[in-house]
Amino acid sequence: MIYTTIINEFNTLKNPPNKIYYKGNLELLKMPKISIVGSRKMSVYTKNLTFKLAQKLSQIGICVVSGGAIGVDIESAKASLPYHIGIFANGLNKIYPKSNEYIIKQIYENALALSENEPNHIPLKHDFLARNRLVVALGDILIITQADLKSGSLNSAKHALEYGKDIYVLAQRIGESDGTNELIANYKAKIIYDIDVFIAQMQEYFSVQKCYTQNYDEFLEFCKNGANLDEALERYGELVYDYELDGKIIIDGVLVRSV
Known part of the structure; x- marks a missing residue:
């Protein structure tokens, strides 16, 4: 299906999408939203904290946005369903990557999937970078839980800085997430030291109080x-x-x- 009215957050982009295809629940667009991105080869530490972070955000009524890739993206989706928006580089008639098929189908059925590409489009390398700008634009805040130097996640950080959005990163050990550590060193990101403290800050920031329950699993x-x-x-x-x-x-x- 085509969402013919371009979402307001995309109108300010230098290269906004001409149309957005979707599957799922458009009501999620009305919720406060936070984008979570990060490494495809995340550490166990990052995986556990990404899950906890996304789950707690969804439980206070914040919708999590990601790019549907392996690693951090799909972990945030699993934790936040049904309050999740996945933005895909492929057309929505295709499931990509196949390893994420079970969760992607849940996004289609119980949450919301978006793509600017035709339904049968097979993604090329540039589609993933183009997708990043939409993931960042749709969220009010960007969280990068782990990233290497010269990674797609740092491309997302570049978009966030361009759009004037706050960037948060997890506290990481030296050598395990050089990309996020560089953002901290250059004063381009704030550090999440304590997830519960961060959740309380977001609850106040977005003025959300309600605790949501997760859908049937x-x-x-x-x-x-x-x-x-x-x-x-x-x-x-x-x-x-x-x-x-x-x-x-x-x-x-x-x-x-x-x-």
Whole structure:
């Protein structure tokens, strides 16, 4: 479907999209929004904090925006559904990357997916950089949880600075996220030292008070009464181990069950 009225946040871009294709819930556009981006090869530390951050933002009524890529993008999507907007470089009739298919389908069905490209478009390298400007433009604030030097996430930071948007980064060890550490060193980003303190700041900033509940989770329902591990892996793949790491399920021998 085509969203023919260009979203206001995109009108100020030097190269705004001519049209936006969408699948899902357009009501999410009315919520306060924060964009979360970062490395495709994130550390376990970054993965855990990205999940916690996105989940807590969604629970206070802030919609998380990402680019649907592997790594930080998809972790923020898993944590924030159904209050999530994914902006894709591919056309929405295509699922890309395939490794994220389960979560991307949930975005299509329960959240909101946007793309400026025709429905069957197969993305090229420049499409991902073009997508970055939309991810940044749609969020009121940009969070980069991990980034290398000369990465797509630093391209997103460049857009944020151009648009006058605040940038936040996670506190990281030297050598593990040189891109975000460089942003800090050059006074271009603020540091999130404590997620709960940051959430309280965002709650005040956006004047949001309501605590939202998450939507039905098919995988957790599947595991509720105990399920065979091999069957769970066949149906849901790496999501099984992601949920175990996040403390949502327990793997006990050949069985997996919801916590």
